[in-house]
Amino acid sequence: MKNDLAEVRKQALMINLWKLSIDTTNSNNLTPLHLAVIHNCDHSIVTFLLDRGADLGCTDSEGNNAMHLAVFHNAKTILRILLQRATDCNFSLNTFNYEGFTPLLLATIEDKLDMVKTFLDFGVDANVRDQKSGRTPLFHALENNNFDMVQHLLCCGADKKIKNFSGTSAHDAVFELEGISPDIKNMIIGKELFTVNSTRAEKRKKGGSTGG
Template sequence: MLLTYEADLNRCEENGWSPLLAASNFNHKALVEYLCDHSDALVNIFNKEGETPLYIACENDNVDLVKILLKHGAAINNGDENGFTPFHFSCSECNSNMVELFIQENATVYLADRSGRTPLYIACQSRSKDVVEILMEHGGEVNKAAQIDSDEGWTPLHVSSASGSTDIAELLLQKKQKCSR
């Protein structure tokens, strides 16, 4: 029906919300799929808050929408004005299922936001041992991430130590020792 009446499927309202952003926000899986399949829907469009449909699907913890958007070319490493990506968001929310999905879809595991915070740093900040373990399991580049300092000069080890996350600090130290042998 939308196409019959030649509706502009990419028209944004004053805050930058397109129909695809709105459908993603309200978890309308069938409509997101329809918009992606039947139009040149701008899958990587940003609203004024810097959110993409993929970012919104992550905020809503909607794995099905994330998969649909990725299938249609959503840019997994696009961040907001602070460089904060959907992958960073998933790490901050301790969402191990979403983190694993993004890793399978080739998210850049060591990509820092504009403050220098990597996914590993953010997972340590969020005290998410599960996410820290997942990130550390995925190759040597994660070890490199532990060496990238934030603007404050803190590493993931600093953050986990300051928050009293002994188990995470031990994980980081064990990994560092294995790599230095």
């Protein structure tokens, strides 16, 4: 919490001598790695704890692991370190907290586009559905009326036809939600219309050539 690498090294040595886990928690069920993320400590401390075996799977009392916490506390540099380590050790990037959200879903809900981009850069599933309502990141971005988020998710393969637990997709929601900007509607529906019109135009072109 004091962002003091030298002291962290010293305490890690003591923990090792006492044969305690590097993931020993405090009264709030937070590990040293959790605290490093919450307090946005220097990346050297995060790396040190991970090198000493800090478990990415440890969760707080609400089921949040270090990546969830990085989103909550806007720890962008730390998030990239965590994602790289998770990738290296094949740790799932789509873990759910007790509310049913993955770190990517949380980043989308909180309109943190930079973090969403980071998750997608690391290959996180753009179509993961939350366990609370079945909404995808695209659905949440649509509800937030966030043009840039919707655009980026679509460019990264977000599927607008995936339905939530109530049977409604992001594509359907465009017609049901109030206040959605025309630009977002065009992205969700316009591409589809453009594809249809382009196909028809191509058929007409071929038909005309054949007739000539």
